[in-house]
Amino acid sequence: MRKVIKGCLLLTFGIVFFVIGTESYAAEKSITINRFQLLIYSDKKEEAIPIKNASVKILYYDADGKRQVVQEGINSDENGEIKEATVNMPEEIKRIYFQLGLTNTDAGSLVNSKGIVYNPTVSIPIPEDRQIDHTETRFIMNSGDESTKERNYQSVKVWNLYQTMVKEMRDSVQTTLDTFPELKETFNYTFEPIPVLYEHNYKIGNGAFFKSKAIETIGVIKKGTPYIHIPHLESLNSKTREQQEEAFNVNLSHEWQHWTMFKALGSLAGGDYSSHSGYNSDVKMSYKEGWALFHANRYPYGYNWSWRLDNSIQTLETVDTTGKLEKCYGKSSNWTVNSVLRDIYDMESPREPEDQYDIAKDWKPDVGTGDLEYRKKLANGLMFIAMVNSKATTMEEYVSYLREQGFVKDKIRFDILLTLNGLDYKGRFTLDEEGNRITY
Structure with a gap:
């Protein structure tokens, strides 16, 4: 009997020793994100803009260079801020990454010419107290290509304008229904998301358009599904930022209203x-x-x-x-x-x-x-x-x-x-x- 007890004790201590050893190698501690905001510009900091209503992933890269996502399913707000999030990361990790995908379930996605959703990603050092309250202002450049600074800035610009436009219509309808509740009895309509294809210095044909059925698959835009194309005409490059916004707003509102009417009628x-x-x-x-x-x-x-x-x-x-x-x-x-x-x-x-x-x-x-x-x-x-x-x-x-x-x-x-x-x-x-x- 005494030998059996001794064997059990040794086994128990072995297990405890193994668990303690593992925790000392990869112990995790929480990081509190009180507020994080990314502001993007191309060449002038004063033109920096936030990323509204983006789909956020918080992640890090481990010792083997593997991407480890620790939080997803949250969105930045109307000001582009990520607030009140807590994540756990190993103590030895020194940088935290924020990926802000230009996609959400309310409006849809902004995709490039290959149908890939834009995913601006930045990292910052993890503070010693593991409390983040920070605004990061910077340009985003891909693989050292200077031209991508403007491309990334313009994609965020179009995304923000699209978000604001969709919200304006949704708010208008809701305000009207709240003011005249009798209209709620007959109004049965849901605003649905749709992908918007936009890329700096890229166009299909000569103008913006809405297609109820894509003739081929373009990344996340599947054949036979609807999408909107907003062109970036060469003439826009000589315009002021305000004039560019005006042109984008005209095209976005025109094509998106085709989409809303299509959803209401079933065909156009x-x-x-x-x-x-x-x-x-x-x-x-x-x-x-x-x-x-x-x-x-x-x-x-x-x-x-x-x-x-x-x-x-x-x-x-x-x-x-x-x-x-x-x-x-x-x-x-x-x-x-x-x-x-x-x-x-x-x-x-x-x-x-x-x-x-x-x-x-x-x-x-x-x-x-x-x-x-x-x-x-x-x-x-x-x-x-x-x-x-x-x-x-x-x-x-x-x-x-x-x-x-x-x-x-x-x-x-x-x-x-x-x-x-x-x-x-x-x-x-x-x-x-x-x-x-x-x-x-």
Whole structure:
């Protein structure tokens, strides 16, 4: 009996010794990330920007150079900050890495020309007290290639603009539903993510586009699935940062609205159009493109769009270099639909004495006494909800829904708005391509 006990004791001590030896070699201690923010620039620190709503992985590299992820499934916030995270790492590890993937479940992903998600990654030394409260400001360069500094900066720029744009529409709809809860009963729509293909100095074709079905697999963009392409035209490189942002916002809002309409309707009118001011024999094309064109003007400029452009089809005065906008009056064109939607959305103005309709004020007469941003959200939200619920494929169907479902309360001013743009009271175009009156 005594021998058995002795053997057990030796075995027990052996186990204890092994465990203690392992812990002394790879003991882990916690690191508290109170706040970490990465700011990226290309060549000027004052232009540094955060990475909003990124999918974050926290990791380190072990003694064998192997990547060890210790935290994932968290996102940076609207300010690009990672807050209140705790991770465990071996004591001998001296650097902590942050990978900020340009992807999330709300908006989708930003991918390069090969369909690979951008994943900016940086590291910082682990402080002695293992408490991190830090802003890292730097450029990111790939393999010593100077040109990649601008490429990485622009990808983050486009990602941030995309995040802000999606949030603006979601907030507009939610504000509208909160203000008019009766609309919740019929509104059943979910904003869904979509990949956006963008790369600095890269383009497919001559412009931005939305594809409902990719013709081939491009990395994370699988054949037969939808995606958006935002080109980086060479002309952008000579523009200021503000002008670049404006161009990106116009393209992003236009193509993303095709995506939202596609999700609402299940399909969109196909085919090509000559220009935004050109005549479309297919009125569905005019509505589809007019809706996207309206948002490409609404989102970047809000209520501050050029009043001359706003009135462009209501006058014979030439307001653009082609001199064709005034010829859109009453005709099936993208610009005509854009102009009607604009007049539904915007406020009454002394410069437009005939157009006194304003959908936000129509629903909430005292809206003028409140915050201007709130007013814009109501107008935007009401029009979007009507687009979704109506399942409209033409301007006539959209106008019909507004009337029949009580979205238009001030019918007199609304009818004047339609007449100003050359539509009849049903929202139908009144002139053919040659300018002759259409008989219905």
